[in-house]
Amino acid sequence: MSEVVGAGASLPDKRRVAASFSRAASSYDAVAELQRTVGNALIERLPVGLEPGRWLDLGCGTGYFSRQLAQCFPQAEGVALDIAEGMLCHARPQGGAEAFIAGDAECLPLRAGCVDLIFSSLALQWCEDFPAVLREAKRVLRPGGVFAFSSLCSGTLQELRDSWQAVDGFTHVNRFRSRETYQRLCADSGLRSLELSVRPQVLHFAELRQLTHELKALGAHNLNPGRPGGLTGPARIRALIAAYEQFRTPSGLPATYQVIYGMLRKES
Numbered sequence: 282m283s284e285v286v287g288a289g290a291s292l293p294d295k296r297r298v299a300a301s302f303s304r305a306a307s308s309y310d311a312v313a314e315l316q317r318t319v320g321n322a323l324i325e326r327l328p329v330g331l332e333p334g335r336w337l338d339l340g341c342g343t344g345y346f347s348r349q350l351a352q353c354f355p356q357a358e359g360v361a362l363d364i365a366e367g368m369l370c371h372a373r374p375q376g377g378a379e380a381f382i383a384g385d386a387e388c389l390p391l392r393a394g395c396v397d398l399i400f401s402s403l404a405l406q407w408c409e410d411f412p413a414v415l416r417e418a419k420r421v422l423r424p425g426g427v428f429a430f431s432s433l434c435s436g437t438l439q440e441l442r443d444s445w446q447a448v449d450g451f452t453h454v455n456r457f458r459s460r461e462t463y464q465r466l467c468a469d470s471g472l473r474s475l476e477l478s479v480r481p482q483v484l485h486f487a488e489l490r491q492l493t494h495e496l497k498a499l500g501a502h503n504l505n506p507g508r509p510g511g512l513t514g515p516a517r518i519r520a521l522i523a524a525y526e527q528f529r530t531p532s533g534l535p536a537t538y539q540v541i542y543g544m545l546r547k548e549s
């Protein structure tokens with residue numbers, strides 16, 4: 282694709298994120314129920330009448346939504362981008378986009394003003410520098426272009442965070458930006474905000490290990506610098522299970538996700 286201008290810089294923690302998602306590429310689709318629901322909701326939120334000449338699926342993962350976008354916009358050229366080579370290897374043979382490229386949302390390997398729609402579902406919570414993501418989105422969008430994203434806010438996996446807190450003081454759950462931070466950063470971005478709303482989504486599990494297994498299969502388990510090293514001993518696991526049981530409802534053990542949907546437009 283002629284718009285590619287070079288690879289984005291990779292920090293060590295990004296390499297860890299990329300490696301974790303690469304490892305998860307083959308298990309991801311089987312456990313991505315929430316990701317499907319959220320991505321579909323994001324597609325439904327796209328402005329009516331939108332007809333992009335070129336779209337970018339930012340943090341495309343296994344490419345499920347690249348294939349959806351290709352169906353929604355059959356005339357458009359699609360670009361699927363992810364930081365994890367393993368995900369791209371999984372997505373590429375399934376098609377959907379004209380180009381599958383490795384890159385970082387904070388430093389896009391794309392020329393200015395080359396896309397009409399940036400679609401990004403549940404990827405940007407992995408980007409520490411969200412102002413850089415917004416700057417890059419503004420740079421690569423054509424005037425009138427739309428940046429549609431879903432991500433996660435603070436309060437996500439609060440039950441797991443609180444349960445670990447009762448066991449020890451380590452950071453076992455990834456940190457998420459607050460809704461207020463998203464609001465402030467989007468307002469400062471120079472892009473016009475068409476929508477910014479938070480919708481809680483609750484999954485239920487019969488057993489805690491189903492949740493932890495799912496997070497691992499998604500590649501979304503804790504990668505924070507404050508995480509404890511080594512194996513988790515049986516006594517601590519028993520304490521964690523007991524703490525999480527306090528949250529049990531008739532539907533099972535809840536896992537709450539605070540999903541933020543953003544729709545921003547680059548003014549002409």
Ligand SMILES: C[S@@+](CC[C@H](N)C(=O)[O-])C[C@H]1O[C@@H](n2cnc3c(N)ncnc32)[C@H](O)[C@@H]1O
Nearest residue numbers: 302316340341342363364365385386402404407
């Ligand atoms: C939870 S998956 C979502 C995948 C896909 N959008 C979906 O909804 O099925 C998050 C994806 O974001 C990618 N990702 C994380 N940080 C990224 C970054 N800085 N730049 C580009 N992609 C990134 C991961 O490699 C992973 O494939």
